[in-house]
Every structure is written in C-alpha cells, then in structure tokens.
Amino acid sequence: EIVMTQSPATLSLSPGERATLSCRASQSVSSSYLSWYQQKPGQAPRLLIYGASTRATGIPARFSGSGSGTDFTLTISSLQPEDFAVYYCQQDYNLPPTFGQGTKVEIK
C-alpha cells in the first residue's frame, strides 16, 4: 500500500497569505493519479486538483498543484476566507487508493 504523508498537519495563516501544502508518497506515483480535495466541516470532500496540476471544473486559479514522483504540492496563492478547511491528497495509481491524513488550514 502506498502511504501518503501530508505536512504540516496544521497551517495557521491569515487571509491574503500564501499556503503551501506538501504531500509525500512512500513510493513513486504517476502524476496522472494524484488528486487534491478540500473538505469543510459537515460537507463532503470537493475535488480541487487532478493529474497533480489540473484544476477541476470551477476551481479558482489561486489553487495550483505541482510535483512528480513522490513529492507533490498544493499552493493557494492568496487565502480567501472560504479556503480555511482541511485538504487531502490522494493517489489511485496503486490499489488500494490511499489518502493522506489531511492538512488543516486555519485562520491565524
């Protein structure tokens, strides 16, 4: 099983600041199979990024993804109030599909 490790666990930032979230895979993952999700309390996850760097439909341009191999990054260029949430990376390159443990982006 591929273990996805996200860091940091919590990111405390102010609106307008840049957020950089990291996701590391225990073995190489094809970029095509790396996705990022946002989840707010009481809501289902929402797909932000697929293929490591492609924004899903309707996702603002302030969200960007990058990386390859074992290291992937989600960047939020300028945090908006609605961006404070938990973010998960996920691979489905190998079975079973696995999620990272999440990074909580909270208001400082």
Next chain:
Amino acid sequence: QVQLVESGGGLVKPGGSLRLSCAASGFTFSDYYMSWIRQAPGKGLEWVSYISSSGSTIYYADSVKGRFTISRDNAKNSLYLQMNSLRAEDTAVYYCARPSSSGWGLGYWGQGTLVTVSS
C-alpha cells in the same frame, strides 16, 4: 446536474448488518465506475470499495474484505454497499463518489450517510 444521494445508515449493534444505497441522477450511471469512501468521526478519508461501470470488476479495502459487498443496478441508477459483521471501527460517514467527467479524480460525492456501530 449530477446528484448522488446516500441512504440506509443508522445505529446497529456489533455483528449486525446494514445495506447502504446511493441513488444517482443527472448522468448516465452505467458509464462510470463508482466508489465508496468512509470517514470515521474526526478522522481522515478511507477508501472502502470500487465497482466498475458494468459491475464486473470489484475491489475492497483489506479492512472490509469478506464482510462488505459492493453492487450496482444500472437499470435503477443505484449503487449499494452490503455491510455484514459490523464492528465498532466501521463507525463512519459513508460517501458514494463518482469520477469527474475527465475520468480523473473523484469529482462528485454524495452528502454521506452515518453508520454507527455500538451496543
């Protein structure tokens, strides 16, 4: 618009059974593979099971293999998860999900249904 609506959750005793349903609408259900993902209270996301568009290919997480059965009825636009021999650690919100139109990533999720396993 794409809609996924889960139902069937509730309180069940350890060792008991429950059948979850996911009603799909707004798209051609038989064109897409479907997945179940769960989230224990206050915890992260865990993939549970996958079924191909035709139902011919099925995968399970090791944690549920032999106890859970995924199925689908394309004529009824419905996905199911039969859960037997339930344990306390199966307590979670269960989501059904569909890939995005690009085929990559899980682009559509239901609102989830809560399963609580407790005596």
